[in-house]
Every structure is written in C-alpha cells, then in structure tokens.
Amino acid sequence: MTRILEVEDLKVHFKVGGFSLLAKPPPVKAVDGVSFYINEGETLGLAGETGSGKSTIAKVLVGLYKPTSGRIRFMGQEIEFDNRGHITFLRRNIGIVFQDPVSSLNPRLRVRDIIREALVAAGVDRREHDEKIAHIVPLVGLRPSSLDSYPRQLSGGEKQRVSLARALVVPKKLLILDEPTSSLDVSVQAQVLNTLRKLKSELGLSYLFITHDLNVLKYMSNRMCVMFYGKLVESGPTKSVINHPKHPYTQELVANLLRKGESSSVVIREHQPSFEGCIYKRICPYVMSECSQTHPPLYQVAEEHSVACYLSKAGVPAH
Amino acid sequence: MSSNPTILAKQETSSLLQVEHLTVDYVSIDGSVRVLEDVSISVGRGEVVGIVGESGSGKTTLGLSILGLLDTPPAKVRSGVIVLGGETDLLRLDEHQLEKLRGGYLSIVLQESVEALNPVYKVGFQLLEALEAASKREGKRFNRESAKQEVIRLLEELCVSQPNLVLDKYPHELSGGMRKRVAIAMAILQRPKLLILDEPTTGLDAYVQSRLLGLLRQLNREYGVAMLIITHDLPLAATICDRIYVMYAGRILEEGDAKGVLNSPQHPYTRALVSAIPQGFIDAPPLDVPPGDPPDLKRLPRGCKFAPRCPQKTSLCEASEPLLLESHRGSVRCWLYSDDKNT
Numbered sequence: 064m065t066r067i068l069e070v071e072d073l074k075v076h077f078k079v080g081g082f083s084l085l086a087k088p089p090p091v092k093a094v095d096g097v098s099f100y101i102n103e104g105e106t107l108g109l110a111g112e113t114g115s116g117k118s119t120i121a122k123v124l125v126g127l128y129k130p131t132s133g134r135i136r137f138m139g140q141e142i143e144f145d146n147r148g149h150i151t152f153l154r155r156n157i158g159i160v161f162q163d164p165v166s167s168l169n170p171r172l173r174v175r176d177i178i179r180e181a182l183v184a185a186g187v188d189r190r191e192h193d194e195k196i197a198h199i200v201p202l203v204g205l206r207p208s209s210l211d212s213y214p215r216q217l218s219g220g221e222k223q224r225v226s227l228a229r230a231l232v233v234p235k236k237l238l239i240l241d242e243p244t245s246s247l248d249v250s251v252q253a254q255v256l257n258t259l260r261k262l263k264s265e266l267g268l269s270y271l272f273i274t275h276d277l278n279v280l281k282y283m284s285n286r287m288c289v290m291f292y293g294k295l296v297e298s299g300p301t302k303s304v305i306n307h308p309k310h311p312y313t314q315e316l317v318a319n320l321l322r323k324g325e326s327s328s329v330v331i332r333e334h335q336p337s338f339e340g341c342i343y344k345r346i347c348p349y350v351m352s353e354c355s356q357t358h359p360p361l362y363q364v365a366e367e368h369s370v371a372c373y374l375s376k377a378g379v380p381a382h
Numbered sequence: 383m384s385s386n387p388t389i390l391a392k393q394e395t396s397s398l399l400q401v402e403h404l405t406v407d408y409v410s411i412d413g414s415v416r417v418l419e420d421v422s423i424s425v426g427r428g429e430v431v432g433i434v435g436e437s438g439s440g441k442t443t444l445g446l447s448i449l450g451l452l453d454t455p456p457a458k459v460r461s462g463v464i465v466l467g468g469e470t471d472l473l474r475l476d477e478h479q480l481e482k483l484r485g486g487y488l489s490i491v492l493q494e495s496v497e498a499l500n501p502v503y504k505v506g507f508q509l510l511e512a513l514e515a516a517s518k519r520e521g522k523r524f525n526r527e528s529a530k531q532e533v534i535r536l537l538e539e540l541c542v543s544q545p546n547l548v549l550d551k552y553p554h555e556l557s558g559g560m561r562k563r564v565a566i567a568m569a570i571l572q573r574p575k576l577l578i579l580d581e582p583t584t585g586l587d588a589y590v591q592s593r594l595l596g597l598l599r600q601l602n603r604e605y606g607v608a609m610l611i612i613t614h615d616l617p618l619a620a621t622i623c624d625r626i627y628v629m630y631a632g633r634i635l636e637e638g639d640a641k642g643v644l645n646s647p648q649h650p651y652t653r654a655l656v657s658a659i660p661q662g663f664i665d666a667p668p669l670d671v672p673p674g675d676p677p678d679l680k681r682l683p684r685g686c687k688f689a690p691r692c693p694q695k696t697s698l699c700e701a702s703e704p705l706l707l708e709s710h711r712g713s714v715r716c717w718l719y720s721d722d723k724n725t
C-alpha cells in the first residue's frame with residue numbers, strides 16, 4: 064500500500080506570555096514528537112484529550128502553522144514549510160473541514176457562493192457549478208433552500224454542513240475532518256457519515272478523521288491514533304485498539320464508550336499531565352518506578368499496533 | 383397556519399421559567415420563515431430540563447429568546463409570553479431591564495463559544511470581570527487575589543490543565559474544547575439561578591464531558607441552580623436531565639421524564655434519534671437514515687411535519703397535524719397516540 068502522508072517526529076511549540084521579560088513561561092508543546100502515516104484510500108482516526116494537539120496537527124498539514132521540527136512527506140514530496148510552492152501543493156491536495164465552522168465561513172457570501180468558491184479555486188468549468196452544488200447539498204443533509212442564506216442565518220449544525228459541502232464539492236486526495244459532525248443530530252450525522260464512506264470508496268480518498276466520539280471513530284476509521292497532551296500514546300488498527308486497548312488512557316476512553324448512556328456515577332480523578340517521565344504518570348493507576356524517568360517510546364504489541372507505555376515493553380499486555 | 387394552543391399550560395406554581403405559546407419568525411428580504419411554532423416549555427425551581435432535537439429545529443432560537451438575545455430584526459416574536467419567577471414577562475422588558483436580569487438571574491453558554499469571549503482581551507481578565515460584576519451585585523467585597531483563586535479552582539474543576547497559563551492567553555490561542563470550558567466557567571461565575579447551556583459538550587472528550595456533568599449536577603444539588611440544557615445528544619441529556627423536550631421543525635414533538643424518553647421513546651422521530659447512533663466498525667453496513675430530506679421550513683407539509691419521513695405514517699398524518707397531548711407518560715404530538723387522550 065502506498066502512503067499518501069507520512070509525519071515523522073512532528074513538534075509544534077507555541078510561545079506564550081508575550082511581552083513580559085521576567086519569568087517567561089516555557090513554550091506550550093502542543094504537538095511533541097508525533098509520528099503517523101496514512102495509506103492511500105484509508106481513514107486514520109485521531110482521538111485524544113481536549114487540547115492534546117489534534118487541531119494543531121490539522122493546521123500544520125494545510126500550511127497554517129509551521130512545525131517547530133519534524134518531517135512531513137505528502138504524495139512522495141518532502142514538504143519544506145518555507146517554500147511557497149510546497150504550501151500551495153499541500154492546499155491544492157489536502158482539503159479541510161475546520162472544527163469551528165463559524166469562523167471559517169465568509170459572512171458576506173451566500174452559502175451558494177461559499178461552495179462555489181471551492182469550485183472556482185479548483186478550476187471547474189462554470190457551466191458545471193450549479194449541477195455540482197445541487198448534487199452535493201442533499202448528500203450532506205443540507206436543505207436546498209439554505210443555499211440562498213448567509214452563514215449568520217443558519218443554525219450551528221447547518222453551518223457545519225456548509226463546511227462539509229464546501230470540502231466535498233471538489234474532493235481532494237486527502238481530507239482532514241476536524242470534528243465534522245460535532246453539532247449534528249444523529250440522523251443528520253448518519254447521512255453525513257454514509258456520504259463520507261461512499262465518496263471514499265468511489266473516489267479512493269483518504270481521510271484524517273478527528274473526533275471525540277469513539278462510536279463515530281470506530282465506524283469510520285481503518286486505523287487510529289490516540290493522543291494525550293501533545294504525545295501519541297497508542298496507534299494501530301481500529302479493531303485492535305478498541306478491542307484490546309493497551310494504554311491506560313485508551314482503556315479509559317474505551318470504558319467511557321461502553322458506559323455512555325447509562326446514568327453514570329462519575330469517576331473523578333485528576334487529569335493533569337506530568338512534565339517529567341511519562342506524560343500520563345500522574346493519572347495512571349499502574350505507575351511503576353520506570354515511569355518517572357523518560358516518556359516511554361512506542362512498543363509494538365501486535366501487528367501495526369504500538370503503545371507508549373512501559374507496561375507493554377515486552378509485548379506484555381497491560382490490564 | 384392555524385396555531386391552536388397545544389400544550390395545556392400546567393400552572394405549576396413552582397415554575398421558575400414558563401414559556402408559553404412562543405412563536406418566532408425570521409424575516410428577511412427573501413421572505414419570512416417560522417422557526418418556532420407555538421412552543422411551550424417550563425423549568426421548575428431546581429429542575430434540569432433538556433431540549434434535544436434535530437439540527438435546525440429551533441433549539442438555539444428558543445434559548446436566545448428566553449434571554450432576550452434574539453436580534454430583532456431579523457427575528458420577530460409573533461406571540462407568546464415568557465414568565466420568569468412567576469411574574470416578569472421577559473418579552474415586555476426593555477434592554478436595560480433585561481441586561482440586569484442577564485447578570486444576576488439568567489446566564490447562557492452560547493453554542494458558539496467564540497462569541498462569548500472578546501478576542502482582544504486575555505481570558506483571565508474576562509473571567510475576573512465576570513466575577514467582579516457578580517460580587518458587586520451580591521454586595522460582596524471583591525478581592526482580586528482570592529477571585530483569581532476561585533477562577534483557577536473552577537477551571538481545574540473543568541479539567542483545564544495549567545489554568546494559570548490559560549488565564550494569560552487570548553481566546554484564539556485556546557483549543558476548541560478549552561474555549562468551550564472557559565465560556566462555561568464565565569456563565570457559572572455569574573452565579574445565575576437559571577443557567578442555559580447550548581450544546582455544552584460539543585468538542586469535549588468523554589472524560590471532560592463526564593466531569594462537566596458532575597460539576598453541573600453539583601451546582602444543581604448544592605446551589606439549586608436550575609438548568610435548561612440544549613443538546614443534540616439524547617443519551618447525554620438523559621444522564622443529566624430530569625425532563626426532556628424533543629423538537630423537530632420548530633415544534634415540540636414529545637415531552638417526558640428523561641429516562642422514559644430515552645428508553646421508551648413514543649414519537650417515531652425520537653426513536654430515529656436513538657437508532658441512528660453509529661454501531662460497529664468500518665466494515666459495518668451504512669447507517670439507517672430516515673428517508674427523505676430534512677424539513678424545509680419554507681415549505682412544510684400540511685399535516686405532521688415528520689410524516690414525509692415517518693415509517694409509520696398514515697393518510698391522517700398527511701392530512702392534519704396532531705396536537706401535543708398528554709399521554710400516559712408525558713406528552714406526544716403523534717396520531718399513533720391520539721386515543722390515549724381519553725383513557
């Protein structure tokens with residue numbers, strides 16, 4: 064299988080605290096040494112804590128943030144972020160549905176023209192515009208009459224469907240979907256997920272699918288990655304990760320998936336990262352002395368399935 | 383269109399909020415659309431009420447109209463009363479009086495949390511300002527240092543790691559989920575009696591979600607804060623709410639005890655809201671989507687608004703719209719249950 068995207072040891076650090084000279088806080092390590100790849104025609108699911116760096120990765124991939132370090136290879140091309148041509152190459156071939164649909168829609172354009180812009184940018188013949196727009200709108204569960212509205216005249220979920228329509232009207236090789244159904248009720252969500260799966264198999268697209276909803280991630284992805292505070296803690300085939308989660312954080316996520324809908328008595332524990340040793344040390348129920356030294360590397364526990372946890376060091380399953 | 387009073391206003395004396403027969407249009411040069419049609423809801427003192435439903439069914443519009451935050455125009459309230467605390471009709475208050483209420487009595491977490499925050503001020507400044515206003519209202523002395531501690535404690539409660547650093551950031555420097563939690567903190571710090579939360583859990587991971595629900599429950603139990611929680615997530619609503627209203631195309635289709643609505647939904651639409659949750663892995667078959675298009679508010683069918691997509695529709699459903707009637711469990715607007723009325 065060919066890899067459409069390879070990301071190696073990606074770091075994105077942000078400076079914070081602006082102008083004060085004294086006591087400058089250390090940079091925020093939004094993404095701290097993350098490696099993953101996406102095969103052609105495949106969906107990679109990306110889950111993780113809020114604030115763990117998922118959207119930052121997405122923004123790097125469309126050239127909105129420059130990596131602090133690391134290597135990115137897309138369609139066989141090593142990307143240099145100082146090279147305008149490379150950034151254009153990324154944007155021409157990678158589409159994105161932003162997490163926050165509101166600020167990504169031009170308030171001065173009607174929905175029809177927002178979608179049309181994507182057609183113009185892709186150089187689609189004008190005569191085909193109306194037909195293409197009419198085709199995509201019902202596929203994302205938008206009602207045709209919304210085409211004449213301005214973004215501010217739409218509900219939250221309708222705006223989200225507009226960003227989806229804009230991204231799908233001319234599908235790019237790789238599509239990044241950052242929480243694309245977070246504001247949709249389940250029946251509209253079902254419509255959108257069916258459409259995404261259909262387009263993928265018909266056109267051989269690849270997706271990077273970011274979501275907090277493990278049910279959705281499970282249903283949509285071939286492989287998945289789990290992030291915690293800027294680090295990748297587990298990655299592997301989705302079935303393997305969901306059925307046999309190894310990292311304590313992934314185990315917690317999966318347990319939550321099973322509990323959902325029950326009137327849960329909430330387990331309250333600290334969710335603070337640790338800045339020495341393993342990032343998960345302060346939360347982990349299984350800490351050992353090793354965990355205080357360095358953040359664990361990825362250990363392979365099954366085919367393609369690896370885990371950043373000392374418990375999995377000898378391929379020994381964590382439980 | 384005829385608009386019969388549909389829910390018999392239960393005159394609960396303990397009601398904190400009572401919305402009655404609210405009908406709202408959005409008017410623009412392209413015409414006028416009715417987004418709320420004769421909506422009546424109530425929230426009792428100390429009660430947690432959920433509004434779930436279709437995306438675009440008018441949930442946000444309902445929330446905003448309670449706070450007088452609808453932009454008029456384009457919105458136009460055609461009829462209805464909104465009674466708070468048994469006396470004030472919110473629809474008759476002027477901006478100044480509303481502003482006062484919004485401070486002390488009511489606060490809202492907007493669906494688009496970006497809008498709650500001013501992009502040019504740091505997060506910490508904005509949170510402290512909210513708390514200072516609350517203290518002033520309560521006639522308490524405001525101490526900046528202890529206020530800061532309170533803000534930090536609340537953020538920690540909401541699982542914001544390194545809250546100190548977060549206070550020093552501008553809104554655009556926060557991740558989606560962090561921004562949401564800051565907006566929630568802002569609303570809580572205003573110490574409302576009724577807290578309206580519009581999609582409070584979108585963009586939050588499962589852990590933070592359960593932590594947030596825990597905090598809301600605590601606010602409710604210990605301080606008696608009543609809540610109106612707007613969400614498209616029915617299972618989630620059922621874990622925190624006492625009672626739930628289900629909306630579709632600007633109408634209430636079902637109302638009832640939260641567990642009952644989730645576990646034995648009456649209206650076919652409510653059932654569809656549970657059955658389309660994705661199940662299984664990537665090799666699972668396509669999801670069940672109710673047939674037909676989402677309702678077009680400009681061209682609604684004559685009868686039941688869900689009829690075109692309903693697996694159980696009859697000719698009666700297409701001919702005339704059922705009323706929202708009390709059933710043995712809550713209320714439902716569906717011809718399937720119209721006989722229950724007499725039993």
Ligand SMILES: Nc1ncnc2c1ncn2[C@@H]1O[C@H](COP(=O)(O)OP(=O)(O)OP(=O)(O)O)[C@@H](O)[C@H]1O
Nearest residue numbers: 077093113114115116117118119555556557558559
């Ligand atoms: N422009 C920026 N300047 C400074 N810090 C930033 C910036 N953008 C993101 N960050 C920080 O980087 C970290 C990761 O943010 P990111 O938005 O990637 O998280 P996320 O995983 O997408 O979270 P969520 O699930 O809440 O959307 C956060 O701590 C955030 O505050």
Ligand SMILES: Nc1ncnc2c1ncn2[C@@H]1O[C@H](COP(=O)(O)OP(=O)(O)OP(=O)(O)O)[C@@H](O)[C@H]1O
Nearest residue numbers: 216217218219220408417437438439440441442443
């Ligand atoms: N300013 C406006 N002008 C015209 N129509 C509007 C305006 N604002 C909202 N609408 C329409 O009113 C309907 C209800 O919108 P509302 O935002 O209340 O829905 P919602 O139930 O909150 O949806 P969501 O779950 O997607 O947030 C939608 O169909 C929307 O398109």
Ligand SMILES: [Mg+2]
Nearest residue numbers: 118162557558
């Ligand atoms: Mg994000």
Ligand SMILES: [Mg+2]
Nearest residue numbers: 218219442493
């Ligand atoms: Mg809304």
